[in-house]
Amino acid sequence: RPKNPLNLSYPPGPKPSAIPFVGNIADMPSSQEWKTFYEWGLVHGPLLMIQVMGQRMCIINSYKVANELLNDRSAICSDRPAMPMVNDLMDWKFNMGLQPYDSNYKKHRRAFQHGFNRRESNGYQHVQIRENTLLLEKLLNDPKKYGQHLRITTGAIIMMIGLGYPIKENDEFVRIAEAAQLAMVSAARPGAYLVDLLPILKYIPSWVPGAAFQKVASQGRALSEELQTKPFAWAMKQFEEGNALPSFFKELMDNWEVASEDLGEARHIIRCATAVMYATGADTILSSALTFMLAMLHAPEVQKKAQEELDRVVGPDRLPTYTDQEALPYINAIVKETLRWELVIPLGVPHRVMEDDVYEGYFIPAGTIMIANQWGISHDEQVFPDPFAFRPERFLDKENTPPEPNTIAFGWGRRICPGRFLAENSLWLHIATMLACFDISRVVGPDGKEVIPPREYTSGMASRPLPFKCSITPRNKAAVEVIKHSVASLPELY
Numbered sequence: 329r330p331k332n333p334l335n336l337s338y339p340p341g342p343k344p345s346a347i348p349f350v351g352n353i354a355d356m357p358s359s360q361e362w363k364t365f366y367e368w369g370l371v372h373g374p375l376l377m378i379q380v381m382g383q384r385m386c387i388i389n390s391y392k393v394a395n396e397l398l399n400d401r402s403a404i405c406s407d408r409p410a411m412p413m414v415n416d417l418m419d420w421k422f423n424m425g426l427q428p429y430d431s432n433y434k435k436h437r438r439a440f441q442h443g444f445n446r447r448e449s450n451g452y453q454h455v456q457i458r459e460n461t462l463l464l465e466k467l468l469n470d471p472k473k474y475g476q477h478l479r480i481t482t483g484a485i486i487m488m489i490g491l492g493y494p495i496k497e498n499d500e501f502v503r504i505a506e507a508a509q510l511a512m513v514s515a516a517r518p519g520a521y522l523v524d525l526l527p528i529l530k531y532i533p534s535w536v537p538g539a540a541f542q543k544v545a546s547q548g549r550a551l552s553e554e555l556q557t558k559p560f561a562w563a564m565k566q567f568e569e570g571n572a573l574p575s576f577f578k579e580l581m582d583n584w585e586v587a588s589e590d591l592g593e594a595r596h597i598i599r600c601a602t603a604v605m606y607a608t609g610a611d612t613i614l615s616s617a618l619t620f621m622l623a624m625l626h627a628p629e630v631q632k633k634a635q636e637e638l639d640r641v642v643g644p645d646r647l648p649t650y651t652d653q654e655a656l657p658y659i660n661a662i663v664k665e666t667l668r669w670e671l672v673i674p675l676g677v678p679h680r681v682m683e684d685d686v687y688e689g690y691f692i693p694a695g696t697i698m699i700a701n702q703w704g705i706s707h708d709e710q711v712f713p714d715p716f717a718f719r720p721e722r723f724l725d726k727e728n729t730p731p732e733p734n735t736i737a738f739g740w741g742r743r744i745c746p747g748r749f750l751a752e753n754s755l756w757l758h759i760a761t762m763l764a765c766f767d768i769s770r771v772v773g774p775d776g777k778e779v780i781p782p783r784e785y786t787s788g789m790a791s792r793p794l795p796f797k798c799s800i801t802p803r804n805k806a807a808v809e810v811i812k813h814s815v816a817s818l819p820e821l822y
């Protein structure tokens with residue numbers, strides 16, 4: 329087929345190097361890529377193209393363009409780039425999020441959609457309520473360790489929903505999942521490892537000087553193996569003994585045909601899906617919950633307003649819960665603003681175009697990698713005026729409603745995050761109950777002044793705030809009583 333038959337121009341972008349082939353490699357940022365890509369957008373426009381070692385990549389910095397390319401043309405834009413470092417060397421092929429858009433992927437996706445559609449996701453609210461109530465108690469007793477408590481809570485929620493597994497202190501499965509996830513996200517940054525650009529490198533043994541990635545890869549591979557086998561073996565045993573609690577795993581085992589007509593294949597898909605579930609679910613929810621805490625230190629007036637709403641609608645005698653959702657518009661707006669203000673996956677997960685395409689007169693050849701700069705899109709001041717401020721009010725303006733941040737933060741088209749309903753449920757409950765019970769405030773520094781922690785985030789495919797100090801104190805006696813009473817009324821076991 330003739331390439332670019334009409335000789336159209338490619339989308340604009342920063343000028344490539346004069347050295348043939350290397351393209352824009354020298355321009356590629358090594359951290360916080362989304363900020364550089366956002367600045368490029370201001371110079372070159374909402375759709376730009378770069379080229380690195382012969383690989384073309386489009387970077388999208390606008391909601392409209394992302395919708396038109398990644399949602400409306402999802403049928404030709406849902407493939408993933410080959411990521412040899414992660415997929416082959418670290419053996420993350422089990423992760424449907426990284427699989428090419430083919431019939432195998434579609435089976436994995438179907439299992440996930442079945443397990444986490446809106447109705448199924450709401451069916452796990454009792455898990456979120458229980459673990460969240462236990463979190464409030466921990467924060468009452470030991471608020472300084474909030475980061476650690478939150479991590480354990482999100483891990484506990486995911487393990488229970490995914491596998492029906494109650495985590496223990498220093499839990500082995502949590503350790504495996506966290507270590508594997510960390511290895512994966514740091515390797516999956518666009519261009520983090522040269523091997524993704526030069527796939528031939530994957531055949532170089534690890535003792536060759538400069539081939540450090542081989543060592544990283546072999547550690548990653550061992551973790552991936554543990555992640556796929558150990559928790560699954562535990563869950564299978566429970567299932568076979570008839571002791572399995574309701575979970576994503578059990579739902580799929582009971583209805584395995586949704587994954588495949590063939591039992592052997594269905595089991596394989598279920599094993600992969602449960603491993604993916606806790607590899608993708610815990611860290612992402614944790615990151616958004618931490619962003620909320622950080623935002624409260626930046627926008628104390630928001631916290632006051634939210635607490636007024638909670639006092640008026642819910643009152644001092646009980647915790648807010650899911651049935652209050654509709655009556656709490658300001659809390660709902662905070663959840664939206666949390667998803668917009670800082671992004672859990674700032675550059676999304678890259679898509680890959682499967683057929684030549686033309687957009688607004690520009691040529692986009694098949695094989696181009698499409699990166700939606702979700703951070704940049706969420707900070708487009710044409711769409712979200714005063715984008716760096718944490719201002720939930722923007723979602724309450726009936727005349728001028730901006731796009732819903734959950735249509736940005738969770739990605740696009742046929743690849744949109746299948747865990748989004750579950751994630752939003754967790755984040756909502758966390759935000760509503762934290763604001764009902766606690767004042768989240770700045771600590772006072774040695775100079776007697778309040779410290780506002782900077783908005784500093786880790787680099788990598790998934791991003792979260794760097795550790796920051798904050799003070800978490802019960803709002804009043806009633807809040808302490810409500811927490812204690814709620815914990816006491818929890819059933820002893822699931």
Ligand code: HEM
Pocket residue numbers: 424425426437440444604605608609610612613616672673676677678679737738739740741742743744745746747748750751
């Ligand atoms: C605040 C929390 C979360 C955020 C912001 C988030 C965001 C995302 C994004 C941006 C993508 C890529 C979509 C695309 O390619 O355009 C994605 C994919 C995915 N997410 Fe999430 N996610 C979150 C929580 C979860 C949870 C709780 C689960 C599991 C229950 C989950 C499972 C997945 C899976 C399996 C994929 C791959 C989908 C595919 O390639 O078809 N995520 N997520």
